Amino acid sequence: MSNPSLLILAGDGIGPEVMNEVKKIIGWYGEKRDLAFDVEEDLVGGIAFDTHGTPLTDATMEKAQNADAVLLGAVGGPKYDTLDFSQKPERGLLRLRKEMDLYANLRPAQCFDALADFSSLKRDVVAGLDIVIVRELTSGVYFGEPRGVHKEGNERVGINTQRYTESEIARVARSAFELARRRNNKVCSMEKANVMESGVLWREVVTEIHQAEYPDVELSHMYADAGAMQLCRWPKQFDVIVTDNLFGDLLSDAAAMLTGSLGMLPSASLGAPMANGRPKALYEPVHGSAPDIAGQGKANPIACILSFAMALRYSFDQGAEAERLEKAVETVLADGLRTADLLGPEGGSPISTTQMGDAIVAVLDASL
Ligand SMILES: NC(=O)c1ccc[n+]([C@@H]2O[C@H](COP(=O)([O-])OP(=O)(O)OC[C@H]3O[C@@H](n4cnc5c(N)ncnc54)[C@H](O)[C@@H]3O)[C@@H](O)[C@H]2O)c1
Numbered sequence: 605m606s607n608p609s610l611l612i613l614a615g616d617g618i619g620p621e622v623m624n625e626v627k628k629i630i631g632w633y634g635e636k637r638d639l640a641f642d643v644e645e646d647l648v649g650g651i652a653f654d655t656h657g658t659p660l661t662d663a664t665m666e667k668a669q670n671a672d673a674v675l676l677g678a679v680g681g682p683k684y685d686t687l688d689f690s691q692k693p694e695r696g697l698l699r700l701r702k703e704m705d706l707y708a709n710l711r712p713a714q715c716f717d718a719l720a721d722f723s724s725l726k727r728d729v730v731a732g733l734d735i736v737i738v739r740e741l742t743s744g745v746y747f748g749e750p751r752g753v754h755k756e757g758n759e760r761v762g763i764n765t766q767r768y769t770e771s772e773i774a775r776v777a778r779s780a781f782e783l784a785r786r787r788n789n790k791v792c793s794m795e796k797a798n799v800m801e802s803g804v805l806w807r808e809v810v811t812e813i814h815q816a817e818y819p820d821v822e823l824s825h826m827y828a829d830a831g832a833m834q835l836c837r838w839p840k841q842f843d844v845i846v847t848d849n850l851f852g853d854l855l856s857d858a859a860a861m862l863t864g865s866l867g868m869l870p871s872a873s874l875g876a877p878m879a880n881g882r883p884k885a886l887y888e889p890v891h892g893s894a895p896d897i898a899g900q901g902k903a904n905p906i907a908c909i910l911s912f913a914m915a916l917r918y919s920f921d922q923g924a925e926a927e928r929l930e931k932a933v934e935t936v937l938a939d940g941l942r943t944a945d946l947l948g949p950e951g952g953s954p955i956s957t958t959q960m961g962d963a964i965v966a967v968l969d970a971s972l
């Protein structure tokens with residue numbers, strides 16, 4: 605049998621830096637756990653635009669469709685800010701999500717005990733936190749039509765459209781309920797049904813799916829603005845949060861700070877099962893290309909490394925190995941190792957991206 609295939613799209617800014625550390629870990633699994641992957645690398649984002657004049661070529665899109673899983677670093681940067689909208693690095697990522705139909709984006713926010721004092725919230729509020737935001741990823745205002753900027757009389761008008769079909773809401777709701785059943789059996793659905801018709805439909809469909817298929821799961825509803833407040837006030841009240849594309853984007857960045865740093869949050873973007881039974885899948889950190897620290901060896905690779913742990917769990921049925929990797933991350937943090945983003949204003953001695961990756965590999969070695 606051939607090895608499972610991984611397509612690596614490291615992207616821009618700190619993307620390649622954090623992905624280098626993941627490559628070490630992939631190598632470790634091949635060498636030490638007999639878990640080898642056929643790895644291919646390609647371009648996405650600004651680097652793809654610089655090389656091919658487009659943020660994602662059709663050939664790369666096809667490779668992504670055929671890979672057992674895609675690992676992505678990050679895309680974007682100030683250099684590309686003035687490009688035409690269709691050529692922006694972010695369009696490459698959005699095309700991958702849309703064409704692979706990766707509708708369920710799992711964004712776990714877990715507070716490792718060693719970082720509980722580092723969050724901007726009090727230890728009590730975040731210690732032991734373990735929640736997952738399930739963000740709808742292929743529809744909503746990111747993709748709705750009409751969109752664009754046009755002239756009306758003397759002024760320009762910008763339009764984006766929030767649009768959800770019933771089936772789009774139903775499938776992501778099912779993902780959230782299924783996930784909750786494997787966790788603490790609670791789902792909180794967030795929208796703005798008080799001001800948006802699409803929010804009214806969202807609430808209705810989630811409620812229908814709940815009553816018909818998941819009555820055993822506890823379901824609550826919250827307006828997304830109140831949800832943002834509750835995430836900061838008492839985040840441990842949540843288990844699984846299900847929400848739309850835009851609210852999920854905002855809420856997951858906010859949730860990152862419960863864990864200490866945006867450099868800690870991984871994600872899995874999952875679609876329907878492929879012929880081999882594996883879901884279509886792309887794994888990426890929640891953070892971006894961090895132009896302010898790119899090229900300086902300062903980036904925290906943990907979000908990208910934990911995204912690979914999610915790949916082990918969701919694409920390759922290697923839950924025990926995913927736990928081994930998560931535990932290794934926990935251990936290096938408990939040992940006091942910190943990249944710069946994990947040090948407070950009082951400072952300390954940060955380690956580099958590479959040193960963090962090496963330390964995690966060393967703990968993996970010690971786990972054998
Ligand atoms: N999935 C993605 O590829 C993705 C996600 C978000 C933003 N972006 C893009 O990235 C570019 C920069 O966006 P931004 O600055 O708003 O968000 P960002 O996530 O890149 O950075 C926000 C802040 O967090 C810090 N940070 C982020 N990741 C870190 C890490 N791993 N280690 C240490 N510090 C880290 C950065 O230094 C910065 O101060 C934009 O072009 C944006 O569109 C891409």
Ligand SMILES: CC(C)[C@H](C(=O)O)[C@@H](O)C(=O)O
Nearest residue numbers: 679680694697698853890892
């Ligand atoms: C880069 C951008 C397209 C992306 C989004 O808005 O979805 C990012 O912020 C994310 O959270 O993955």
Ligand SMILES: [Mg+2]
Nearest residue numbers: 853854857890
């Ligand atoms: Mg975001």
